[in-house]
C-alpha cells in the first residue's frame with residue numbers, strides 16, 4: 043500500500059496558525075500527544091468492557107522516549123490504534139473530531155464527557171516543534187494491517203505499509219532545528235511533570251512511571267481519610283505547612299467538576315499567594331492561572347479543579363462571559379461558604395483557632411461577593427482585646443446596653459494596635475466599653491462594609507475622639523471652668539503647641555480622664571488610609587499633613603493649675619502636658635522629644 047494525498051483544503055490556512063499563534067507555549071505539544079495516547083488506551087479499555095474487544099488488554103501504558111542522536115521524540119501507546127482509513131479520517135481531516143464519532147457510536151454505554159475532544163487541534167500541535175511527523179499504528183481490529191503516515195508539515199501526506207506486531211500507536215516527531223531544547227531529557231521530564239502528573243494511565247519516561255494515575259480528587263470522599271488529603275497536599279506543595287481544612291468538590295450536573303480546594307495557613311497578607319490552584323481537564327494539567335475561572339477571592343485557596351466543561355484555549359473575555367464558568371464560580375463560592383459554616387457550627391473551637399489564618403480570606407470574600415457576604419455574615423468573627431470571639435449578632439447583643447449613644451446608634455470601638463493605643467483602650471475600658479481588634483489592611487475595608495450593611499451602627503477607632511465623644515450619651519458634663527477661663531486656657535495651649543495642624547479645644551471631660559487627649563478624627567484617618575492603599579478616597583487628602591484634635595480637659599486639676607500659675611510658667615506646664623499626651627501615643631520624636639526630656643529633667647530638679 044502506498045498512497046499520497048492532500049490534507050483537506052482548509053488546513054492550508056490552519057497550519058501557519060497552529061505553528062505561530064494558537065499555542066504561544068510550544069511545550070504543550072507533549073501534553074496534546076500524551077493525552078491522545080492516554081485517550082487511545084482508555085478507549086480500548088472501554089471497548090473491552092463493553093465486549094467489543096475480546097483480546098488481551100495487557101498493561102495499558104504510554105511511553106515517551108527521546109533520541110538525541112536521531113533527533114526524535116517518540117510517544118507510544120498500546121491503545122486502540124488506527125487503520126489506514128482511520129488515519130485518513132481522524133488525522134487528515136482535522137476539522138473532523140475522531141472523538142465525536144466515537145461518542146456517537148457508544149453514547150449509550152459510555153460517559154461521553156471522558157472522550158469528547160477538548161483541544162481541537164491537538165495532534166497538529168506536533169508541528170510546532172517538528173518538521174516531520176510519522177505515525178506508525180496498528181488497529182485493535184482483527185486482521186488490520188499496520189500503517190505508517192508521514193507528513194512534513196505541508197498539506198501533503200503519505201501513507202505506506204508498516205511493521206508493527208502489536209496493537210497501538212507510535213507518534214515520532216523529527217524535531218526541527220529551532221526546537222533543540224526539546225531533545226534534552228531534562229526538559230521533557232519537566233514538561234511531563236507539569237502537565238502529565240495525574241494522567242489516568244501510567245506514563246513512562248526513562249523507565250520510570252512519572253504520574254499518579256489515581257489522584258484523590260477522582261475518588262469518592264467517603265473512601266478517603268484526613269491523612270489522604272494531607273498527603274496529597276504535600277504532594278502538590280512539598281514546602282508548605284499542612285493545610286487547615288479542605289473541600290472535596292464533586293458535581294456532575296449541570297456541569298462536570300471535581301477537585302479539592304485547601305485552605306492554607308496565611309501568616310500575613312504579604313505572604314498571600316495566588317495562582318496556587320491548578321486547573322485540569324480530565325486529569326490533564328491546563329494552567330495555574332485560574333483568574334476568571336474562580337472568583338478572585340477564592341484564588342487564596344490552594345488545590346485542584348478538574349473540569350472538562352471549562353472552555354480551554356479561548357480568550358479571557360470569552361471566558362468571563364461563558365455561562366458554565368459563571369455557574370462554576372457560583373458553585374465553588376457556595377461550597378466554600380457552606381464548608382466554613384459547617385466547621386463553625388460543628389467545631390467552633392477549631393474555627394476560632396483558625397481564624398487568624400482564614401479571616402483575610404473570609405473578609406475578602408465578603409467584600410467582593412455579595413452572595414458570599416450573605417452566608418458569611420453568620421460566621422465571620424470579631425475578636426476583642428480580651429481575645430474573645432463573637433459573631434456580628436452576638437457582639438451587637440453584647441455591647442447593646444452600654445454602647446448605644448443618645449441617637450440610638452450603636453457604636454462599636456476598635457483598635458488597630460492595642461499597644462500603641464493603650465491609653466485609649468484603657469479609657470474605653472474604664473467606661474466598661476468593649477474594644478475590638480481590627481488590625482489588618484483588609485480590616486479598614488471590612489469596617490466600611492459593616493457600616494454599610496449594619497443598620498444604626500457606627501464603628502470608630504478608639505483613639506478617634508475623647509471617650510465621651512466616641513459614644514455620646516445624654517448626660518451633660520459640668521465644666522469647672524467658665525467660658526472666659528476656657529478661652530484663656532485654649533490660648534495658652536495654642537501658644538505652647540504652636541502648630542497649625544493641632545486643633546485645640548477645651549472640653550469638660552471627667553476629672554480622672556487625662557488632662558490632654560490627642561485624636562485624629564475617624565473620617566480623616568479613613569480617607570488617608572484609603573489613599574495609602576490606593577482604594578480611592580479624596581485625592582487631596584493624601585497630600586494633606588496629618589491633623590489632630592487636641593482636647594484639653596477643663597475638669598482636670600492640672601489645667602486649673604495652668605490657669606492659676608505665674609504667666610511664664612503657664613506655657614511650659616501646658617507644653618509638658620501636651621508632650622506627655624504625644625508620648626502616650628508614641629508620637630513624640632526628634633527635637634520635640636529631646637526638648638521634652640531636657641524640660642523634664644529641669645522640672646524634677648526643681649526644689
Ligand SMILES: Nc1ncnc2c1ncn2[C@@H]1O[C@H](COP(=O)(O)OP(=O)(O)OP(=O)(O)O)[C@@H](O)[C@H]1O
Pocket residue numbers: 074077078079082119121122123124132133139140141142158159160161162163164165166211
Ligand atoms: N495515539 C493515538 N491513538 C489512536 N488514535 C489517535 C491517536 N492520536 C490521535 N488519534 C486520533 O486522531 C484524532 C485527532 O486527534 P487530535 O488530537 O487532533 O484531536 P482530538 O483527540 O479529537 O482532540 P484533542 O486531542 O484536542 O482532545 C483523535 O480523535 C483520535 O481519533
